[in-house]
Amino acid sequence: MNSNIPMRNEKVCFICGAPHSGSTLLGLILGSHSHCFYAGETNKIKFLHLENAHKDTTCKICGKDCPIWRDFYIDDIKDLYKQLSLRTQKPIIIDSTKNISWLEKQIINLKKKLVRSYLIYLFRDGRGVINSRLRKYKTSDPSQVIDDWIIHIKKTNQIFENFQGEKMKIQYKNFALNPKKTVKSLTNLLNIEFEPSMLKFYQYEHHPLGGNIGTQSLIIKAQQEKSSNTPIKLSERNKYYYKDHPLQIKYDQRWKKELDPAILKLFNEKARDFNKKLLKDEKYKKKKI
Ligand SMILES: [Zn+2]
Structure with a gap:
């Protein structure tokens, strides 16, 4: 990585949706492409460098010694993606922030800067969430x-409908069961070549802010097995290992066994039809260039 060579921020790809819908995994896969950097949830930047104030004060993989975030300071948040492209030497930044007002602000800002933005809406069966x-x-x-889930989905539906650029709605189930097909359609959306090794996201270096520590632990697990020269610093994160989880993508349907019948009944009373409607909805919009 050489930050002396200027790298322009050409594209920003947002992954929106409810938390616990697979966005960390999708971000890590897209971030394994040679042109992309997965920044995690960039709204967590407000916690960066704060001493012990929050669990997201730095990179979720490396901790304080992260080569990307350890001395990353920014005067104007409007330059965030530009600075990240410079720092990482990747022209495409992936951001899986879920917060709607953050997303709205970033999308408007990128439009002013004439940077192309993309929106992926990853949704999952509400019972799993x-x-x-x-x-x-x-x-x-x-x-x-x-x-809270219903409110978040309604707001996300709205931002997706209003988004003017290229966008795609994908269901977690389809992504988890057929990641190659889903990721191919996403690289097509982003106008980049599909790189088959992206699916082996755990072989690559990643520096996400925030996100799902269980998924991230697979990277630590894989790289510990591979070599002792890993850029990833192993620390107390070890305790988060998914002990029996394979490294490849696994469809998580634990809710079917774990969800209390009384909570399932409550869910059905409040949200059965809403959930059914959500699960039917898969859209793909690509502009002709
Ligand atoms: Zn890092």
Whole structure:
């Protein structure tokens, strides 16, 4: 990586949707392309360099010694993607921030700067999302978690409908069961060559802010097996290993076994039809160039 050679930020690709829908995995795969850098959830940059204030104060893989983020300071947030392209020498930045107002601001800003932006909407069966959320935050009120999910999906639907650029809606299930097909359609959307080794995302160097630590732990696991010269610093992250998880992509349907029947009943009362409608919806829009 040589930051003396200027690299222009040509494209920014956003992955939106509800948390726990597979965006970390998709980001890591796209970020394994030779032209792309996966920045993680860039709205977490507000926590960068803060001492012990938040779990997302630095790169989720390397920790404080990250070659990308350790001395990354920015005066104007409007230059974020430009600075990331310079730093990483990659013309395409992938951002999986879920926060709607952050996304809106970035999209407007990129339009002003004449940088092409893309929007991928990754959605998943709400029952899977709720189950993952409740597994992570055990004391949450299930009713509130369901309501929050509905609100977030409605807002995300709106931003997707209003987005003027090239965009694609994909279902987590289809992505997890047939990642090659999904990723090929995404590289087509982004106008870049499909690189088959992208699917082996765990072989590459990554520096995401925020995101799912379980998925990220696969990188640490793979690189520890591969070599002791890994750029990834192994630390207390070890305890997060998915012990029995294969390195390749696995369709997570744990909700079918784990979700409490009373919560499932509540979900059906609040959101059954809403969820059905969401799962039917898969769209692809590519502009003719
Ligand atoms: Zn890093």
